[in-house]
Amino acid sequence: MFEEVLSKDAKNSLGSLGKSGLLDSTYLAGGTALALQLGHRYSYDFDFFTPQKFDEEILVQRISEAFPEFSLERKDWGTILGYFGETRFSLFFYKYPLLFKTHKLLDINIAGIKDIAAMKIAAIADRGTKRDFIDLYFIFNEEKIMTLEESLKLYDKKFKALSQNKIHILKSLVYFEDAD
Structure with a gap:
C-alpha cells in the first residue's frame, strides 16, 4: 500500500478510525482506496461504505465522542458527511455487494481495485x-489491471x-x- 498518498493528518485520522472499531463493518472505497493501492495520486477524502443499515444519530454521537476534531457537515438517512481536520469524511449505506475480498490497512477494510x-x-x-476518469485511466492503461x-x-x-x-x-x- 502507498500510504504516502495521504497527508500526515489524514493517515493519523485513518489509523485512529481503524483502532476505534467504529467502522469495522464498513470499507474504504473511492479514490483514496485506489490511490492507496496504486500510488498514482494524492487523495484528501475518506469514502466509506457499508451494506448494513445504521442509525446516523447514534453513529455521529459515537464518532464525535471518540474524535473531538470531527465536525459534522450533514447527516441524512444512510449518509454521514463531515471532516476530520482537513480530511473530508463520508459514510454511505450501500446495498451493492463487494465482489472481492477487502484488504486491511491501519485496521481499515479497503475495497479491492476491481470493485x-x-x-x-x-x-x-x-x-x-476528472479524478474518476484519471482513476480509470490508471486501472486500464498504466497498471493494466x-x-x-x-x-x-x-x-x-x-x-x-x-x-x-x-x-x-x-x-x-x-x-x-x-x-x-
Whole structure:
C-alpha cells in the first residue's frame, strides 16, 4: 500500500478510525482506496461504505465522542458527511455487494481495485469528476489491471444494470465536458 498518498493528518485520522472499531463493518472505497493501492495520486477524502443499515444519530454521537476534531457537515438517512481536520469524511449505506475480498490497512477494510473500478463506472455514469476518469485511466492503461470490457462485466455483476444502462454508460465514459 502507498500510504504516502495521504497527508500526515489524514493517515493519523485513518489509523485512529481503524483502532476505534467504529467502522469495522464498513470499507474504504473511492479514490483514496485506489490511490492507496496504486500510488498514482494524492487523495484528501475518506469514502466509506457499508451494506448494513445504521442509525446516523447514534453513529455521529459515537464518532464525535471518540474524535473531538470531527465536525459534522450533514447527516441524512444512510449518509454521514463531515471532516476530520482537513480530511473530508463520508459514510454511505450501500446495498451493492463487494465482489472481492477487502484488504486491511491501519485496521481499515479497503475495497479491492476491481470493485472500485465497477464503482467508478457507476460514478462516471452519475456525475463523473476528472479524478474518476484519471482513476480509470490508471486501472486500464498504466497498471493494466483490467480492461474496460472486464470492468463493465463486473459493473453488471455488482449493479445488475448494464443491459438497461449500457449506452448511457458508454457515452458517459467518453463525455468529459461536465467533469469537474
